Amino acid sequence: MELDISAQPGRAGNSTLLAWFTDIAMALSAGARTGGGSAAVSATLRNPYEYWSAEFTHHARRYSRRDLALAGALLKQAVESGRAERLGDLEWVIETVRRLKDLPHATRRSPKADVQHVLDHT
Known part of the structure; x- marks a missing residue:
């Protein structure tokens, strides 16, 4: 029904200041920050x-913004194309x-275009 992936790219993702701002924004929207800088799928x-x-904390390197964008596009396009x-x-x-x-x-x-290209050829 619903699928979400979250991860923090780069060193800025572990910033205490960024976490503080995120906590404030989530409190104002009645949400809550989850995880401690790890990647998660829910x-x-x-x-x-x-x-x-499920949280994933065992990866040796951080995800790049492009990696995260590709993962999001893959999930979205797989569902939209009937391949969930x-x-x-x-x-x-x-x-x-x-x-x-x-x-x-x-x-x-x-x-988005890269994922579409790969899905068209699988």
């Missing part, structure tokens, strides 16, 4: 209605991410 499952989340079930196919996800990673720098477009 979802509301349809049957039965259930909230699920493919996100549960580990081999398909690995191959799709490998193809995105292997795109030559010279031919890179926007993350």
Whole structure:
């Protein structure tokens, strides 16, 4: 039903000042900041209605803004194109991410266009 991915790119993501501003903004919107700078995936499952989340703290490097944009575009476009079930196919996800990673720098477009290109060819 609902799928969300969150991560903090670069060193600024661990800024105490940034965390403070985020806490204020979330308090004003009745939300709450989750995680301690880690990446997380969360979802509301349809049957039965259930909230699920997983945090990932074991990665050796931070995600780039482009990595995060590609991940968001992949999730969105997989769902919009009727391929949401493919996100549960580990081999398909690995191959799709490998193809995105292997795109030559010279031919890179926007993350949305790059994901569309890869999805058109998988």
